[in-house]
Every structure is written in structure tokens, then in C-alpha cells.
Amino acid sequence: MRATVIHGPNDVRVEEVPDAALRRPADAVVRTVLACVCGSDLWAYRGVAAREKGQRIGHEFLGVVEEVGSEVRGFRAGDLVVAPFVWSDGVCEFCVEGLHTSCPHGGFWGEPGSDGGQGEAVRVPFADGTLVKLPAEVRSDERLLTAVLALSDVMSTGHHAAMSAGVRPGATVAVVGDGAVGLCGVLAARRLGAERIIALGRHESRTAIARTFGATDVVPARGAEAVAAVKELTGGSGAHAVLEAVGTEESMRTAISITRDGGSVGYVGVPHGGSAGVDIQQMFNRNVAVRGGVAPARHYIPALLADVLGGVIDPSPVFDRTVELAGVPEGYKAMDAREALKVKITF
Amino acid sequence: MRATVIHGPNDVRVEEVPDAALRRPADAVVRTVLACVCGSDLWAYRGVAAREKGQRIGHEFLGVVEEVGSEVRGFRAGDLVVAPFVWSDGVCEFCVEGLHTSCPHGGFWGEPGSDGGQGEAVRVPFADGTLVKLPAEVRSDERLLTAVLALSDVMSTGHHAAMSAGVRPGATVAVVGDGAVGLCGVLAARRLGAERIIALGRHESRTAIARTFGATDVVPARGAEAVAAVKELTGGSGAHAVLEAVGTEESMRTAISITRDGGSVGYVGVPHGGSAGVDIQQMFNRNVAVRGGVAPARHYIPALLADVLGGVIDPSPVFDRTVELAGVPEGYKAMDAREALKVKITF
Numbered sequence: 001m002r003a004t005v006i007h008g009p010n011d012v013r014v015e016e017v018p019d020a021a022l023r024r025p026a027d028a029v030v031r032t033v034l035a036c037v038c039g040s041d042l043w044a045y046r047g048v049a050a051r052e053k054g055q056r057i058g059h060e061f062l063g064v065v066e067e068v069g070s071e072v073r074g075f076r077a078g079d080l081v082v083a084p085f086v087w088s089d090g091v092c093e094f095c096v097e098g099l100h101t102s103c104p105h106g107g108f109w110g111e112p113g114s115d116g117g118q119g120e121a122v123r124v125p126f127a128d129g130t131l132v133k134l135p136a137e138v139r140s141d142e143r144l145l146t147a148v149l150a151l152s153d154v155m156s157t158g159h160h161a162a163m164s165a166g167v168r169p170g171a172t173v174a175v176v177g178d179g180a181v182g183l184c185g186v187l188a189a190r191r192l193g194a195e196r197i198i199a200l201g202r203h204e205s206r207t208a209i210a211r212t213f214g215a216t217d218v219v220p221a222r223g224a225e226a227v228a229a230v231k232e233l234t235g236g237s238g239a240h241a242v243l244e245a246v247g248t249e250e251s252m253r254t255a256i257s258i259t260r261d262g263g264s265v266g267y268v269g270v271p272h273g274g275s276a277g278v279d280i281q282q283m284f285n286r287n288v289a290v291r292g293g294v295a296p297a298r299h300y301i302p303a304l305l306a307d308v309l310g311g312v313i314d315p316s317p318v319f320d321r322t323v324e325l326a327g328v329p330e331g332y333k334a335m336d337a338r339e340a341l342k343v344k345i346t347f
Numbered sequence: 348m349r350a351t352v353i354h355g356p357n358d359v360r361v362e363e364v365p366d367a368a369l370r371r372p373a374d375a376v377v378r379t380v381l382a383c384v385c386g387s388d389l390w391a392y393r394g395v396a397a398r399e400k401g402q403r404i405g406h407e408f409l410g411v412v413e414e415v416g417s418e419v420r421g422f423r424a425g426d427l428v429v430a431p432f433v434w435s436d437g438v439c440e441f442c443v444e445g446l447h448t449s450c451p452h453g454g455f456w457g458e459p460g461s462d463g464g465q466g467e468a469v470r471v472p473f474a475d476g477t478l479v480k481l482p483a484e485v486r487s488d489e490r491l492l493t494a495v496l497a498l499s500d501v502m503s504t505g506h507h508a509a510m511s512a513g514v515r516p517g518a519t520v521a522v523v524g525d526g527a528v529g530l531c532g533v534l535a536a537r538r539l540g541a542e543r544i545i546a547l548g549r550h551e552s553r554t555a556i557a558r559t560f561g562a563t564d565v566v567p568a569r570g571a572e573a574v575a576a577v578k579e580l581t582g583g584s585g586a587h588a589v590l591e592a593v594g595t596e597e598s599m600r601t602a603i604s605i606t607r608d609g610g611s612v613g614y615v616g617v618p619h620g621g622s623a624g625v626d627i628q629q630m631f632n633r634n635v636a637v638r639g640g641v642a643p644a645r646h647y648i649p650a651l652l653a654d655v656l657g658g659v660i661d662p663s664p665v666f667d668r669t670v671e672l673a674g675v676p677e678g679y680k681a682m683d684a685r686e687a688l689k690v691k692i693t694f
Contacts, residue, residue: 289638
């Protein structure tokens with residue numbers, strides 16, 4: 001089969017690799033229908049996050065079950081399914097509590113020895129604990145299928161930011177970052193009942209999506225200017241809940257600074273600035289909390305899926321370009337150059 | 348009147364100062380009955396926290412109202428009262444929400460221009476928003492009066508750590524630090540229903556108090572050894588809620604490391620190690636939250652007072668030495684040398 005492989009910085013290729021195949025009785029093999037490129041894939045693409053040469057890449061996909069191992073109970077060949085960006089056994093204490101990302105048997109698509117999401121098929125460990133079944137009719141609805149694909153990571157991650165920040169009905173929320181996760185964070189905040197949503201971002205095509213997702217205000221500034229602008233919009237106080245969806249030192253510093261005393265930063269940007277942006281003295285004096293991390297997408301997907309299917313939320317506009325598998329390297333290039341927000345891959 | 352004044356590192360003196368007197372209509376003057384020395388006073392004593400030469404010091408006291416301004420409604424001369432370690436107006440949005448420490452009209456006893464708590468009397472700004480009335484009969488019960496004094500800071504602060512860490516009935520809790528705040532954190536965790544409480548501390552006289560306060564386990568190690576010990580006690584997972592009551596880089600690092608995935612560090616140790624102990628990458632991967640800060644004691648006192656008066660909690664054992672006002676410099680010396688845990692001052 002063909003799949004995307006990363007050979008080094010700026011070097012992803014679509015190559016012939018061994019076919020995805022059952023290895024353990026709890027495995028399933030899923031034939032990919034849709035996949036996509038994540039902002040976090042760019043950290044590897046840019047050489048910031050280390051990868052072994054020849055490692056697979058991609059962690060967001062949905063598809064059709066092709067084959068299941070002898071222990072799989074919940075799925076059979078032909079089922080349409082979406083996968084969260086980590087697999088998990090579904091039965092450990094963390095999975096039961098809803099923190100599937102801490103499952104001791106869990107793993108991340110594309111880690112050495114596993115298939116990545118940007119390929120024709122994927123071996124799914126612990127299929128019963130990992131996959132979520134979709135209504136068969138979704139298959140024929142391209143828009144809906146694309147919206148569901150977002151649950152694999154970006155929509156679940158934006159929701160995790162909103163949950164971690166404690167967004168409540170009536171809250172004033174600020175979202176740092178206008179990437180796909182930040183935009184989904186806006187959508188999640190609106191879904192949770194936020195009254196005012198301030199989106200921080202400088203790319204007009206993206207902040208336009210933020211407005212359709214529920215942003216009431218847009219702040220195109222950065223750093224101290226952004227802090228001043230949010231303070232002004234909030235009567236000097238800042239936002240009750242701030243979603244940090246970038247992961248740099250500056251973005252975390254901004255997020256903490258614009259949080260109202262007693263409020264929380266819900267952070268989901270993969271940290272790439274050390275802890276320097278976490279100003280513990282400012283947090284202490286103002287009782288600002290920092291909470292979040294890698295999103296337990298598997299925990300969130302059922303509830304979010306219901307709202308996607310019910311038309312309550314539609315994250316599909318975060319995908320603004322579509323490529324076929326052969327076009328994945330071009331897709332990375334376009335996202336790296338910020339010419340594309342999020343690239344969908346069709347099979 | 349006489350009050351404690353800090354002239355520089357290791358130099359606190361009891362001196363004649365201007366009498367506490369009403370300045371504004373919302374003020375009260377309180378004649379001190381009991382006060383004490385705080386572990387956080389030692390940061391100033393050691394020269395780590397800057398103070399102006401000649402600044403007052405001390406922020407924990409209870410006493411009898413001597414005089415009230417024309418706008419004071421809730422108190423009159425003769426009332427027995429306890430003060431939280433910051434004053435607050437009681438009517439702003441933050442006070443109404445219970446975050447009195449963020450009151451825009453608030454302040455800290457001993458800050459330039461204000462009286463400190465370690466003196467014969469204290470001018471209390473915004474008396475109605477600051478003071479809490481005590482039943483008159485408490486005055487004659489030395490043990491109870493001492494227990495109530497702890498609400499001024501250490502018991503409320505330990506409770507804030509427990510609340511910030513999200514202690515729930517049945518939880519496994521770890522407390523980093525065996526100072527008065529850490530010990531009160533143990534007591535607060537037990538009060539909130541923690542099932543298992545692991546106290547980290549090396550001073551046997553203190554961990555003995557921790558056990559009487561509800562600690563089920565004591566870990567005398569530090570750093571990596573302490574982390575390993577807590578992990579072993581918790582089946583490898585760590586504690587659901589960790590109370591950080593020290594404020595150094597090492598203590599924060601330990602606190603985050605012993606928190607179970609998805610759990611929270613409730614931190615109240617005044618930060619004196621920058622943000623270096625806050626390992627954002629570890630927090631991210633394991634969804635560990637950091638929440639806390641300066642405790643809104645005024646918000647917590649009514650509920651805690653009810654439990655002190657009702658005999659549910661008794662924090663008075665954290666006071667292990669008593670001095671008269673003239674003995675305050677000796678009290679600082681004893682706490683600095685760790686010969687005393689917490690020094691009570693009688694008037």
C-alpha cells in the first residue's frame with residue numbers, strides 16, 4: 001500500500017510500504033476514506049520535533065473497517081469509523097475516567113512500528129477501545145464526512161481547551177491562535193454557551209471563519225498590544241477562560257496575561273517554548289490556573305459527533321484545501337507556508 | 348503604640364510607632380489580642396522578598412474592635428474579630444465572587460502606609476468587607492482562640508491549596524511541605540473527604556502533627572526519591588490532588604511529578620523559584636493542571652470558622668511557641684532556624 005513517510009525536515013514522501021495487517025487479536029484494519037494534515041505535523045516537518053528517518057506520519061483519519069481480529073466485538077468489516085489521534089485500550093482506569101491519552105497501552109499513530117494516518121490503510125490496535133462507529137449514511141455526505149474528520153483531532157482538541165479553561169454559559173472567552181485548533185476552540189466555546197468570544201489572530205481568512213464559528217471580537221495584535229486590546233474589550237479585567245492553541249512561549253505568556261483573576265488558561269498547543277511563558281508569579285498573584293494538555297479525543301468524540309450529526313456544530317470550514325494521497329507533500333508545503341489552513345486528503 | 352518593624356535582613360524590631368487611628372469612614376481600629384509570625388514573613392526576614400526600611404510586618408491577627416468609622420455597619424466597639432491576611436472592600440465583583448485577594452481596593456497588612464499585624468493595634472480599611480466577627484465567648488478559650496487565629500492565613504491557605512487541587516471525597520492526596528500551611532493542607536484535605544493523605548516532610552515533630560491532622564503516610568525523602576516513594580505508595584500513578592506549600596523550584600517540580608495524570612497541583616507556596624519548576628511538557632503529556640495562588644482567606648473564613656467552633660477541625664497545634672510582643676525578634680530567629688514551627692504572639 002502507499003503511505004506518507006517522513007525522511008527529514010521538509011521531506012515527506014508518499015511511498016510503497018508493507019500493507020496494514022492484523023497483528024494482535026484486538027486489532028482492526030481500516031481502509032482510509034479521509035485523512036488530513038495537522039498543524040502539529042508541521043513541528044516534525046520543520047525538524048523541531050524529532051522523528052526517526054522513515055517514520056510514518058499523520059494521526060487523523062476515518063475510513064471503513066476491512067478486517068477485525070478475533071477479540072474485536074464492536075466492529076466488523078464494512079463499518080464506517082473515525083479514529084481519535086491516539087489509540088487506547090478502552091478498559092484501563094484512565095480510559096474509564098475519560099483520559100484515554102494516559103492509557104498505559106495507548107500510542108500515537110505513526111510512532112515507530114505503527115501505521116500513520118496519512119496512508120491507504122491503518123492497523124488499529126485495541127479497535128474496541130479506539131474507534132467510534134459512524135452512521136453508514138454519512139459516507140455519502142462529503143460535507144458531513146469532512147466535519148466528522150475534524151473530530152479526530154482539531155475539534156476534540158479545541159473542545160479540550162474550552163473544557164480545560166472552564167468555559168461556562170455566559171462566560172467571556174479569549175482564544176489565542178487562529179489555526180484550525182484555535183478556530184475549533186471558538187466553535188467549542190460557543191457550543192458551551194460562551195457569551196463573548198474574542199479571537200486573537202492576524203490572518204483575515206481565518207478570523208473570518210472564527211466569526212462564523214461564533215467569535216464576537218477579533219484582535220489582530222500580538223504580545224503586549226494584544227494584551228492591551230483584550231483588557232480594553234473586557235473592562236480591564238481579561239477573559240474568564242482563555243484557550244491557548246499555539247504552544248509557543250509568547251502565546252502562553254499572552255494567554256496568562258489576558259486571563260481574568262481567578263480564571264483559567266486551557267492550553268492545547270503542543271509546548272515548544274519550554275516553561276518560560278508560564279509566569280508563575282503572575283499566576284500566583286492573580287489566581288490564574290493553567291490546565292490542559294493532550295486532548296482525550298476518544299472521550300469527547302461521542303458527544304461532539306452527536307452535535308455534528310445534529311447540525312449543532314460544523315467544523316468542516318477549517319479544511320480549505322483538498323489533495324489526493326500523492327499530493328500530500330504539496331499539502332505540507334502549503335500549510336508550512338500558511339497558504340492553506342488545513343489540508344484534507346482523499347483516497 | 349508598639350509594633351514590629353523590619354529594618355533589613357535579619358533585623359526586625361519592636362518599636363514605638365504612631366497609634367493606629369481611623370483615617371477613612373470605612374475604617375475600624377482593632378486592638379490586637381493574638382497575632383503570629385508566618386513562614387512567608389521569613390522571605391522578608393531573609394532579605395529574599397524586598398521591603399522598605401522601616402516597613403511594618405505581620406499579617407495575621409485577631410482582636411477587639413476599638414473604634415469604627417462612620418460608614419462601618421457590621422461592627423462596633425467591643426466586637427471580637429479575626430482578620431484575613433489581606434483587606435478587601437467586600438463589594439467589588441471579585442469580592443462578590445469570592446476572590447477577595449483580587450479586590451481593586453484591597454491591600455496587604457504591613458504594606459507601606461499601613462499597619463502590620465504584629466503590633467498592639469491595627470487600622471483596618473474597609474472593615475465591613477474585611478473583618479469576620481467571632482462569638483464573644485471565644486475570647487476566654489485560649490485553645491479555640493488560637494485555632495481561630497490560624498484562619499487568618501495558614502488554615503485558609505492550606506484549604507485554598509486543597510480546593511485548588513480539587514480534593515474530593517475518596518481522593519488520594521499528597522502534600523508537599525511540612526510547614527504550618529502544609530500541615531493545615533493535610534487538615535483541609537481530610538475535612539474535604541480525602542481517603543489517603545501522603546505528607547512529604549522531613550521534620551519528625553511536624554510530620555507527627557501531620558499524622559494527627561489526618562496524614563495516612565509520611566514520605567521524608569526529597570526530589571527524585573520522594574517522587575519514587577509517592578509513586579510506589581500509589582500503585583505507580585501518583586496522587587489525584589497535590590498540595591504545594593513551599594514555593595521553591597524543587598517543590599513545584601516534585602509536586603507536578605507526583606500528580607496522577609489528569610490531576611491538579613494546588614499551589615500556595617509563595618513562588619521563589621521562578622517558573623523553572625513548572626515542567627510544561629510533563630504537564631501537557633499527562634494533563635496535569637497547576638492552579639492556586641494567594642488564598643482568598645476572607646471567602647473561606649466563615650465556613651472554616653463554623654468547623655473550628657464546631658470542633659470539626661483544630662489547627663491550633665501548628666503553633667508551638669508563644670512570645671509576647673517584645674519577644675517577636677526572638678520568634679523570627681526561632682522560626683528562621685526551624686526551631687519553632689509557628690510562633691504565636693500574645694498581647
